[in-house]
Every structure is written in structure tokens, then in C-alpha cells.
Amino acid sequence: MTVIRRARRDFGRFRMACRAWMNDRRLDRTIRQALRSDRISDEQIAAIERGWANPKPGFVADSSYLRAVVDRAADGGQGAVVECGTGVSTILLAIVAQRTGRLTVSLEHDERWHGRVARVLARNGLNRAKVVLAPLQGADGDAWYGVSPEQLPEQVTLCVCDGPPGALADRGLAVARLGSRLVPGAEVFFDDTDRSEERAAVERWVAEFGLHVVEEGARWTMLETARN
Numbered sequence: 076m077t078v079i080r081r082a083r084r085d086f087g088r089f090r091m092a093c094r095a096w097m098n099d100r101r102l103d104r105t106i107r108q109a110l111r112s113d114r115i116s117d118e119q120i121a122a123i124e125r126g127w128a129n130p131k132p133g134f135v136a137d138s139s140y141l142r143a144v145v146d147r148a149a150d151g152g153q154g155a156v157v158e159c160g161t162g163v164s165t166i167l168l169a170i171v172a173q174r175t176g177r178l179t180v181s182l183e184h185d186e187r188w189h190g191r192v193a194r195v196l197a198r199n200g201l202n203r204a205k206v207v208l209a210p211l212q213g214a215d216g217d218a219w220y221g222v223s224p225e226q227l228p229e230q231v232t233l234c235v236c237d238g239p240p241g242a243l244a245d246r247g248l249a250v251a252r253l254g255s256r257l258v259p260g261a262e263v264f265f266d267d268t269d270r271s272e273e274r275a276a277v278e279r280w281v282a283e284f285g286l287h288v289v290e291e292g293a294r295w296t297m298l299e300t301a302r303n
């Protein structure tokens with residue numbers, strides 16, 4: 076490698092590191108502001124998305140989904156929250172948990188991604204929410220987070236389902252795997268229900284598990300488990 080090519084490469088790396096450092100500073104500043112606010116604002120949600128800077132925008136939940144999830148987590152009582160798939164939504168749920176004290180457990184299959192999310196929470200003292208590393212287990216249509224019963228809360232009143240990635244697993248397994256831990260009347264947010272796989276999962280949840288649809292966004296659906 077020539078001296079010029081090496082210098083270009085090093086400069087490119089330096090620029091990326093500076094950008095990541097600035098995004099982190101911006102993210103931390105917004106988290107501090109959000110912790111001081113009565114309600115996380117739309118602007119704060121957008122600033123947290125920008126600071127998190129997911130390089131693949133297709134993996135980020137849309138803002139109306141994030142808004143609805145934050146509002147339900149903040150207003151929806153004291154039972155536990157379980158999130159499947161982590162990112163911006165995890166940071167938002169952790170800010171809410173810091174205020175409400177609501178037990179919040181987020182499942183992540185990918186070790187590097189888990190590290191990235193956990194570092195943001197730790198750096199900002201968001202210690203009420205847990206991010207559990209749960210590599211996928213099972214084969215073909217049966218793969219889901221490999222999580223032991225003691226890692227999951229006993230009584231889940233809110234499930235926020237945006238993972239695992241559809242290319243790796245069937246995220247529609249969430250309701251069956253959480254089973255009776257989803258209490259009667261529990262709310263289930265499901266992202267990407269404009270896609271055929273997620274649509275089919277919604278239909279399965281309604282037909283086989285007795286959930287009903289409460290609200291629909293352009294790309295997401297909120298359901299509720301049957302009240303006995």
C-alpha cells in the first residue's frame with residue numbers, strides 16, 4: 076500500500092471515529108434532556124434516532140411506532156415490559172423505565188449489537204432496564220431468542236416486538252414463547268405489519284391465541300391479549 080493510500084485510509088477512519096464521537100455526545104445530551112422532561116417529546120425521539128445513527132435505516136422502527144410505544148410504556152401501568160429486538164426503542168424504553176420503575180427487559184440476539192445498546196444505557200445511568208444477550212436457538216421456522224425462564228419477567232403487560240430480524244427467525248413466535256407470562260389484557264406492539272410475514276403472524280395470534288387488534292399504524296399493529 077502506498078503512503079498516500081494509507082494516509083487516505085487512516086484519515087477516513089479518523090473521520091468516522093469523530094462522527095461516532097459527535098453522535099454519542101448528541102445522543103447523551105438528548106437522553107439527559109429527556110430524563111428531565113415530563114414526557115419524551117417528538118423532537119427528542121427524532122434526536123435520539125439521529126444520535127443512535129443506525130447505518131441501515133430499514134432497521135429503525137418508524138417514528139409513529141416509537142411514539143406509541145413510549146406513550147404506552149409511560150402510561151400503561153406497572154407490569155413488566157419485554158422487548159424483542161433492540162435499538163432506538165430500547166433507549167426510549169430505558170428512559171421511561173428510569174422514571175416509572177417499570178421492570179423492562181430487552182432481548183438481543185447479536186453480541187455486538189447488544190454491546191452497543193448496553194454501553195449507551197450504562198454510560199447514561201439507565202440502570203432500570205436490562206438488555207439480555209439471547210443468541211437465537213432452534214432451526215428453520217423454529218428459531219427464536221434462547222432465553223431461560225428466569226431471564227423473563229413473570230407477568231408481562233407490554234410486549235414490544237421488532238425482532239429478531241425476519242431473515243433469521245420468525246418474530247411471530249413471540250406470543251407462543253412468552254405464553255402465559257403475557258397476562259390477560261397485555262398489550263403487544265408489532266412492527267412491520269405492512270409485510271406479509273408479520274401480517275400472517277397477526278392473523279395467527281388472533282385465530283390461535285385470542286388476541287385482538289386495538290390500533291393500526293401505517294406499518295405497525297397494536298394488539299391486546301384476551302381478558303378472561
Ligand SMILES: C[S@@+](CC[C@H](N)C(=O)[O-])C[C@H]1O[C@@H](n2cnc3c(N)ncnc32)[C@H](O)[C@@H]1O
Pocket residue numbers: 129130131133134135136159160161162163164165183184185188237238239240
Ligand atoms: C428491526 S431491529 C430493531 C430496531 C429497534 N426496535 C429500533 O427502534 O431501533 C431488529 C434487530 O435487527 C438487528 N439490527 C439492527 N440494526 C442493524 C443493522 N444496521 N445491521 C444489522 N442488523 C441490525 C439487531 O439485532 C436488532 O435487534
